[in-house]
Amino acid sequence: MNQHPLRQKGYPERPWGAISxxxxxxxxxxxxxxxxxxxxxxxxxxxxxxxxxxxxxxxTTARLFLQHVFRLHGLPDRAVSxxxxxxxxxxxxxxxxxxxxxxxxxxAHHPETDGGMEKIxxxxxxxxxxxxxxxxxxxxxxxxxxxxxxxxxxHTSTQMTPFYANVGYHPQFFPLTPSDSPQLVRQQLxxxxxxxxxxxxxxxxxxxxxAVGDRVWLxxxxxxxxxxxxxxxxxxxx
Numbered sequence: 049m050n051q052h053p054l055r056q057k058g059y060p061e062r063p064w065g066a067i068s069x070x071x072x073x074x075x076x077x078x079x080x081x082x083x084x085x086x087x088x089x090x091x092x093x094x095x096x097x098x099x100x101x102x103x104x105x106x107x108t109t110a111r112l113f114l115q116h117v118f119r120l121h122g123l124p125d126r127a128v129s130x131x132x133x134x135x136x137x138x139x140x141x142x143x144x145x146x147x148x149x150x151x152x153x154x155x156a157h158h159p160e161t162d163g164g165m166e167k168i169x170x171x172x173x174x175x176x177x178x179x180x181x182x183x184x185x186x187x188x189x190x191x192x193x194x195x196x197x198x199x200x201x202x203h204t205s206t207q208m209t210p211f212y213a214n215v216g217y218h219p220q221f222f223p224l225t226p227s228d229s230p231q232l233v234r235q236q237l238x239x240x241x242x243x244x245x246x247x248x249x250x251x252x253x254x255x256x257x258x259a260v261g262d263r264v265w266l267x268x269x270x271x272x273x274x275x276x277x278x279x280x281x282x283x284x285x286x
Contacts, residue, residue: 059091063214064121066090068128069113069135070165072172073103076276078188085109087117088168090128092213093203095168096120097195099188106137126150171198177280184280 060066072084085098098116100108127144129135131153144151154165175194176187199210200221206213258264265284273281 060089060125063092063094064089064117064124066126066128067117067124068165070130070169071100071103071132071134072169074277075187075280076184078185081188084172084191085112085116086165086169086172087113088165089121089210089214092210093206094199094210094214095195097172097191097198099191104134106134106140109134110140110143123147124149126152128152128154130154168198173279177282180280182275184276187280 066089068088068090070086072086073082075082075084080101081099083100083103085100085104086095087098088095096116098112100112104112127149129152134140135151135153141151172194175197176190179190180187196219199214200219202209203213209218211217211219263286265286267284268281269283275281
């Protein structure tokens, strides 16, 4: 298939100078919420996960933007989004024009144009999948912690956490006493060594023979889920 070479946009000059926005939708109702508005700074990769009752229209999206992004970071120079009705509506475009914010619509089937938003939404889904109950109706309880965890994890592109890239310091987390730190570091090194060996061995050996009674992990990819939605279900069972 013939394709033009990837044309890379220049990076913003300042944190929150360019943002990317999208929605994680069709979640099971959790405290009356079914949708998450995701807003990402395209320079530092810092993200905000904003819960919504339903997929909002342009007026509500603008209000959420003012409440959760503008009050913390001010106005961006550029706002990138998909072609959802929230962002193509005349109200949204007129508001952004009045605020002197350039509206950029990402190209269909070209995720590189929206700052990796599809990957970030996938990561958010992974976070929630790890903690929700079987009914998947408590994901809203974990959204704030998921945002903190994402922003306090080193990003592969910047080689630093979004928190540090944005404000220049690491936020306070669970405190450690000096006596705890060496033991924790040792445990992490042991775990990392075991993980490395496990991943390396996956590509160096054939599938082991199985016998009746063996315990295995079973992929749920092609199984009918007994929970509300597939995207928050466990990937493997056993």
